[in-house]
Amino acid sequence: MAADTDDAAGPALAVDGLEKRYDGVRALDGVDVTLRPGELTVLVGRSGAGKTTLLRCMNGLETPDGGAIRHGGAPLETDDVALVFQSSALVDRKSALANVLDGALGREPAWRGVLGWRTPAEKREAIARLHDVGLAGMADRRVDRLSGGERQRVGIARALHQEPRVVLADEPVAALDPATARDVLSLLADVVHDAGLVGLLSLHQPGLASAVADRYLGLAAGRLVLDEAADAVDPADVTAVYEQTPGGDDRVGADRA
Numbered sequence: 201m202a203a204d205t206d207d208a209a210g211p212a213l214a215v216d217g218l219e220k221r222y223d224g225v226r227a228l229d230g231v232d233v234t235l236r237p238g239e240l241t242v243l244v245g246r247s248g249a250g251k252t253t254l255l256r257c258m259n260g261l262e263t264p265d266g267g268a269i270r271h272g273g274a275p276l277e278t279d280d281v282a283l284v285f286q287s288s289a290l291v292d293r294k295s296a297l298a299n300v301l302d303g304a305l306g307r308e309p310a311w312r313g314v315l316g317w318r319t320p321a322e323k324r325e326a327i328a329r330l331h332d333v334g335l336a337g338m339a340d341r342r343v344d345r346l347s348g349g350e351r352q353r354v355g356i357a358r359a360l361h362q363e364p365r366v367v368l369a370d371e372p373v374a375a376l377d378p379a380t381a382r383d384v385l386s387l388l389a390d391v392v393h394d395a396g397l398v399g400l401l402s403l404h405q406p407g408l409a410s411a412v413a414d415r416y417l418g419l420a421a422g423r424l425v426l427d428e429a430a431d432a433v434d435p436a437d438v439t440a441v442y443e444q445t446p447g448g449d450d451r452v453g454a455d456r457a
């Protein structure tokens with residue numbers, strides 16, 4: 201069972217006995233984990249291991265078949281969760297600023313978003329978010345005229361504009377070259393640390409994770425096989441997660457025994 205404890209930095213996110221099945225496939229099979237604020241956790245596992253399903257259950261896009269997700273002891277509110285999508289989720293014909301402003305749609309009346317009606321204060325706040333992600337001066341640029349790395353920065357600014365307590369990212373750097381990917385991951389880590397957010401991201405390039413991970417989770421066939429602080433994980437532990445065969449459920453890392 202996941203610990204439900206909070207610490208001085210704020211409420212923890214506790215995933216307890218999470219189950220999700222699709223047509224007989226056990227995508228998540230009793231996942232227990234506690235994520236703490238101010239920590240960036242990197243989720244690894246081979247294709248089909250259940251990474252996206254876990255993230256989708258956390259932001260309410262999927263309904264689990266069993267178990268619970270609590271934040272500060274209460275059911276996790278989807279308004280508290282922001283997902284950094286792949287860059288394609290931005291609206292191409294809109295400016296960087298408009299995409300960031302859209303991040304607030306969940307916390308304001310729908311008609312304001314539909315009419316595009318924004319106060320100067322809201323615009324200033326969104327421009328500050330762009331500044332925070334290193335895109336000062338690009339507010340009016342259409343996002344289809346930005347590079348892949350800049351687009352992901354807009355995606356992060358938009359997520360921050362939701363004022364989340366939990367930030368999730370599903371393969372946020374899959375389409376980027378290694379140097380740009382490292383920059384974007386480092387920005388995500390800074391955001392999680394500075395704002396004291398619970399941060400969880402899935403990555404297919406574990407080599408990129410070591411510079412930013414505070415913690416690793418590993419999934420294999422829907423089961424948690426690795427849950428360790430990054431300084432207790434060696435690269436062989438991460439490789440072992442990818443080598444788990446479907447049906448395998450051996451723990452890897454320091455708590456294997």
Ligand SMILES: Nc1ncnc2c1ncn2[C@@H]1O[C@H](COP(=O)(O)OP(=O)(O)OP(=O)(O)O)[C@@H](O)[C@H]1O
Binds near residue numbers: 225248
């Ligand atoms: N909508 C769905 N309908 C049926 N099966 C699904 C659905 N979504 C996921 N699955 C199955 O659930 C399992 C976990 O999928 P999931 O997408 O969570 O894995 P993943 O670790 O994110 O994989 P990848 O790294 O390839 O994105 C897989 O067997 C997948 O085929």
